[in-house]
Amino acid sequence: MRLLHTSDWHLGRSFHRVGLLGAQAAFLDRLVATVHEHRVDAVLVAGDVYDRAVPPLPAVELFDTALHRLAEAGVPTVMISGNHDSARRLGVGAGLIERAGIHLRTDPAGIGTPVVLGDDHGDVALYGLPYLEPALVREQLGAEKAGHEAVLGAAMDRVRADLAARPAGTRSVVLAHAFVAGGAPSDSERDITVGGVAAVPVGVFDGVDYVALGHLHGSQTLTPRVRYSGSPLAYSFSEADHRKTMWLIELGPGGPDGAVVTAERLDCPVPRPLARIRGRLDDLLDDPALTPHEQAWVEATLTDPVRPAEPMARLTGRFPHTLNLVFDPDRTGDDPAASYAQRLRDRTDQQIAEDFVAHVRGGAALDGAERTVLHGAFDDVRVDTAEREVGR
Numbered sequence: 354m355r356l357l358h359t360s361d362w363h364l365g366r367s368f369h370r371v372g373l374l375g376a377q378a379a380f381l382d383r384l385v386a387t388v389h390e391h392r393v394d395a396v397l398v399a400g401d402v403y404d405r406a407v408p409p410l411p412a413v414e415l416f417d418t419a420l421h422r423l424a425e426a427g428v429p430t431v432m433i434s435g436n437h438d439s440a441r442r443l444g445v446g447a448g449l450i451e452r453a454g455i456h457l458r459t460d461p462a463g464i465g466t467p468v469v470l471g472d473d474h475g476d477v478a479l480y481g482l483p484y485l486e487p488a489l490v491r492e493q494l495g496a497e498k499a500g501h502e503a504v505l506g507a508a509m510d511r512v513r514a515d516l517a518a519r520p521a522g523t524r525s526v527v528l529a530h531a532f533v534a535g536g537a538p539s540d541s542e543r544d545i546t547v548g549g550v551a552a553v554p555v556g557v558f559d560g561v562d563y564v565a566l567g568h569l570h571g572s573q574t575l576t577p578r579v580r581y582s583g584s585p586l587a588y589s590f591s592e593a594d595h596r597k598t599m600w601l602i603e604l605g606p607g608g609p610d611g612a613v614v615t616a617e618r619l620d621c622p623v624p625r626p627l628a629r630i631r632g633r634l635d636d637l638l639d640d641p642a643l644t645p646h647e648q649a650w651v652e653a654t655l656t657d658p659v660r661p662a663e664p665m666a667r668l669t670g671r672f673p674h675t676l677n678l679v680f681d682p683d684r685t686g687d688d689p690a691a692s693y694a695q696r697l698r699d700r701t702d703q704q705i706a707e708d709f710v711a712h713v714r715g716g717a718a719l720d721g722a723e724r725t726v727l728h729g730a731f732d733d734v735r736v737d738t739a740e741r742e743v744g745r
């Protein structure tokens with residue numbers, strides 16, 4: 354059985370000031386063309402279909418068109434909601450479009466009910482696990498502990514229980530939207546770590562022939578059976594070195610150690626390459642080595658000790674698609690002038706809040722109890738926001 358695995362479309366997202374709807378439409382064209390060209394048996398979309406809970410209308414229209422084209426192609430499609438999607442909104446009409454072969458799984462209640470497809474080697478059960486927000490689904494799933502590992506573990510127990518009741522030799526595929534240990538993040542995923550350890554061990558998926566993951570935006574192979582497809586487009590400059598692809602997975606006949614899995618990377622269309630360039634402004638304007646980047650979307654880091662006049666106007670003279678300007682002046686020693694944004698970079702909300710508390714009371718750090726209170730406050734805000742979203 355041939356599966357096409359993709360995720361993290363983030364329909365409606367823009368890149369700095371540039372709208373990406375055209376690029377997202379071009380990707381969907383490629384997806385549909387690939388389905389025909391490679392005679393794909395099922396399409397797997399592992400979450401973050403949209404960029405926001407309430408996506409802009411053109412993004413909804415693009416999604417609607419994609420659904421119609423997949424249904425017309427007659428290719429069964431399994432989709433789950435990600436942490437950017439509103440599961441409730443995305444799931445509207447799921448029961449109806451199921452009849453057209455589009456299986457939209459947004460409700461944790463359906464985790465143990467797979468889409469069953471078949472080929473010459475027998476049945477394949479495909480389980481869609483929507484993004485599971487631990488505080489919201491822990492009780493429903495009967496997870497013994499809090500946190501991502503416990504709820505995903507409980508969800509996988511349901512999958513394995515269902516699978517065990519099926520005819521021997523039934524092959525299995527799981528779609529999940531999660532941060533699995535060993536994966537490398539970029540700057541365009543929404544953090545899911547507040548409230549504890551986000552990364553779940555890959556062993557949580559044991560017993561399944563293939564796991565189609567979403568959430569991390571770089572294509573990655575955690576094991577031959579557990580992969581991230583990554584996003585079809587770069588959504589941050591930290592992805593400048595990514596090759597954006599889909600996985601074409603061939604699921605062979607079952608065996609004692611699981612079905613044979615082979616994988617091929619298929620490229621997504623690149624609307625415009627990305628380049629991160631760094632140096633003094635005059636050098637960036639002159640350096641012949643930068644010629645290949647002149648038509649790229651550029652992020653320029655200027656290292657001039659004194660900020661040059663009109664840097665954007667001058668840079669766009671050579672690099673008309675410059676989208677982001679960063680100032681990182683060459684200075685020596687400990688620099689009190691380092692920007693606030695630079696000091697906050699790579700820090701979690703919890704760290705920033707702890708430093709703030711210490712700062713306003715003369716340097717006294719939080720003790721354990723205080724840290725717990727702060728931690729709890731972040732959790733509460735997060736759960737409130739999520740509950741408001743699902744309308745509870």
Ligand SMILES: [Mn+2]
Nearest residue numbers: 361401542568
């Ligand atoms: Mn995502």
